Amino acid sequence: MSATLLQVRGLTTSFRAEAGRFEAIKDVSFDLGEGDVLGIVGESGSGKSVTALSILGLIPDPPGRITAGQVLFAGDDLLKASRRRMRQVRGGEIAMIFQEPMSSLNPVFTVGDQIVETIRHHERIGVRAARARAIDLLDRVGIAIPAQRLDEYPHQLSGGMRQRAMIAIALSCNPSILLADEPTTALDVTIQAQILDLLKDLREDFRTAVVLITHDLGVVAQYVDRVLVMYAGxxxxxxxxxxxxxxxxxxxxxxxxxxxxxxxxxxxxxxxxxxxxxxxxxxxxxxxxxxxxxxxxxxxxxxxxxxxxxxxxxxxxxxxxxxxxxxxxxxxx
Amino acid sequence: MIAYVIRRLLYVIPVLFIVSLISFSLMQLVPGDPAVVVAGLSATPDEVERVREQLGLNEPFYIQLLSWYGNLLQGDLGTSFLLGRPVVEVTVERLPVSLSIALYALVLTLVFGIVLGIIAALRQNTWVDQAVMTAALIGVSLPNFWLGLILIVVFAVHLGWLPSGGYVDFREDPWAWLRATTLPAISLAMLQMGLLARITRSTMLEVLRQDYIRTARAKGLPEHVVVGKHALKNVMIPVITVIGIIFSLLLSGSVVIETIFSIPGVGSLLGSAILRRDYPVIQGGLLLVATMLLLLNLLVDVLYAYFDPRVRYDGD
Structure with a gap:
């Protein structure tokens, strides 16, 4: 394994429910090296998504709270990092894509706007340059006529294209880690393979480490180097x-x-x-x-x-x- | 979009026709005789009859209606029985008064309703949320005439900060206009403000749960961008829809409020016209109000397309 990028140690996240607090994940630990592809497998409710969201501090509080553990990244424990630092990390150094491409893009802004704003929040760069990069990114993720797609709204794109656009957003700031939370579950089987191949290619191009969350062991066998199996948190x-x-x-x-x-x-x-x-x-x-x-x-x-x-x-x-x-x-x- | 707007503008004509037909017929059914009002209480039956003939009220209903439509096509809405002046003139000179107050009230409603709603949503289940929602509930429950009277008692009579009534044209003296219209605008806006705050809060809570908000956070956007840009534009979609309703409430409320604050607007004109059976003024005023509401609804639909790109009006 190459140099370690991310070390998760004893991560425990609990949620408050009407019946009391429960631990959605308990004592989750793993290492992720540069360019690694780690698969996290498990049934619905096993805590895969909670793990990814906890790493980025995106667990809604209340009801959720990270109660123990460390997320060591680039010399910092992200669980103790300032809000400012977390905003740099999110989307900049660790990006995430989600299961539902249908609802994960904001319906009232153009695809271009959603890519450009990400770039411009992380880097000092003009609108023109950011737009040019957005077009390039859309091209890289396999969207045809990217300059035109840039000014379209999510509802004008197919599910596969939306997930490609999500990936473009995620890669826009060249992150060192990509957390992919069931990126193909909501897509047709043929599109699934395309998206996974795309992720594979991009990992080689961008040297991005990928955490691929899935419940599909077939996907794991084809695209992943190392596997974490989760059960009941x-x-x-x-x-x-x-x-x-x-x-x-x-x-x-x-x-x-x-x-x-x-x-x-x-x-x-x-x-x-x-x-x-x-x-x-x-x-x-x-x-x-x-x-x-x-x-x-x-x-x-x-x-x-x-x-x-x-x-x-x-x-x-x-x-x-x-x-x-x-x-x-x-x-x- | 332009074709859509033109088509909608053409729809306005049949709607106005129906509105005027209904209001004209209703007035025939309402008890009370304008001729008696105009002639005065001490008039003899002969005098009343003469007045009735003068006003054209002795004609059969359909003749009155047709002549009214005939005049309307020439831009003539008739002459007020009581003021003796053309209805067009009377309403047009009062329209800016009512519109300026309604717009003032609309601005108050939008600013406070939306801002308070958002604050309550962001502080959900805290004392801030409860305070805002309680205030909104009180706002919705207060009758506007009662609120107007209380405001007069407190701010005009006791504190003497603001005038208890009257109106100054904005172009004449903006400060005096602001002083004269603040209490009426608040009385008018309170109900809508409460309504809007509640709608905004529940919509915002709904929007904040959406996946694209999580995406926005995962992109590293600061919270003020997540809420102020990504959430707000989605919240505005249902809010825009209720603006049409809010404006119609503002206009109907103005009849009472303008009377209380002795403001020479269309509302008080309509109010007194109704009380004194001044048919041409009622007819003309209703036509005017209906036209404004129709145009406003059109504006709302156009704005809707701006806020929600999924809404398309062309190519259907």
Whole structure:
């Protein structure tokens, strides 16, 4: 791995709900190196988006609050950074694109205006120069007749084009990290592939590190170097992509892979993981996956296991690894 | 867009025709005889009959109506029974008075309504929000004539800061105009201000939850740009829609308010014309008010297209 850009340590974000506070993500840690592509995988509600939004300090407060952890970037802990510094980071050094290209662009401003304002908020540059760069960016992300599209409104563009425009906005200030939160989920399959290929090309051109959030393991296999699997707000497995597919160590990952349709094996039925994700208010006492786990044993109830070493760059939160003996919560958690 | 505006302007004609037909017919049904009012209480039945003939009120309804339309086409709205002057002249000289006050009230409504609504939304569920919303509720609930009287008692009678009534032309003395119109404008604007503050607040809260606001923040824009540019332009869309309604409330409110503040505007003219059955003035005044509302609605629709690029009027 190349020089580390971003270090997330023990990130914990909680939300206030009517039934009380709950932790949407707990103790999330990972490193991101220059030009890396890290995939974060998990079901809806597993905390993938909250992780990305927490990094940029975009969790709406109230009801959300980051209660613990560090986000180390360029020598700063972003969780302690001033508002001014955060505004520099957002869109300038760490950019983000979202799941819904339909609603993520402001309907009442032109695409050009939304790109130009981003550039002009981060750099001292004239309107003309910013417009020229916006045209160039639209061209780079594969939008035809960019000079004309610049003065169009989002509703005049197709879904794929809007996501391309979002990517153009995100790349406008040459960020070192791009957080892509399910960028293709809302798009047609053919457009999905185009957008992912675009991200891949742009990563090579701009040398941008990408955090690709998705629930699609197929996407992960094709576009990602390293994977973080999240379940019920926790990272349950982290591995290089080949290792993850070859030898998943956490039963949840195993279940996810088994539930994927494959052309090679001729299966009549897909295997689903039994049960559902626990409500954040009713987490089991020990391992969060315990109620759905085919390997569950009594020791699983004792404590939620930490990430345990499972090979080079590979870790999983399962007590079956290395004959781990969970200690009761009496001592340090 | 231009074709659209022309088409809308053509629609104004049938609408005005219907408005005048309805108001003309209604007046025939209203009890009270203008001839008696004009002739005076001490007049003999013969004198009243003579006056009725003079005013053309002895003609059948459809003759009166047709001659009224005939004159209208020549730009003649008839002559006031009581003032003895052409209706066009009387209303046109009073129109700037009413319009200046209505515009003043509209500006107050827009500025305070929108600003207070935004403040309340940004401070949602704090005491600021509650204070603004309570004030808005009170504003909506106060009858404007009562508010006008209270304002006169406090600011004109007790404190003596502002005149209790009357009107000075803006071109003559802007300061005196401002002093004369402030209390009436506030009395007129209070209801609409409360209404607008509530609409703005709820719209703003809705807009702030949208994905594109999160995008704006993720781009590193400062909060004043996120709210003042990205949110505000979206908030303005429903606000523009209610401006038409607000202006019609301002005009109808002016009948009472101009009477209370003894302001020589179209409102007080209409008020007294109604009380004294001065048919030509009522007819002409209603036509004028209806025309203004129709034009204003057209303006609102044009503005709408500016604020919401998804709205298109051409090519349908």
């Amino acid at each position: 926790r990272v349950v497995e982290e591995a290089p992509v080949e290792a993850l597919y070859a030898s998943p160590q956490h039963p949840y990952t195993e279940g996810l892979l088994k539930s994927m349709p494959s052309i090679d094996t001729d299966a009549d039925r897909l295997q689903a993981i039994p049960g559902t994700v626990p409500s954040p208010f009713e987490l089991p006492p020990g391992c969060r996956f315990r109620p759905r786990c085919p390997y569950a044993r009594d020791a699983c109830d004792v404590a939620d296991p930490p990430l345990l070493d499972a090979g080079p760059g590979h870790a999983a939160a399962c007590i079956r690894l290395n004959d781990y003996q969970p200690a009761a919560r009496a001592g340090a958690a």
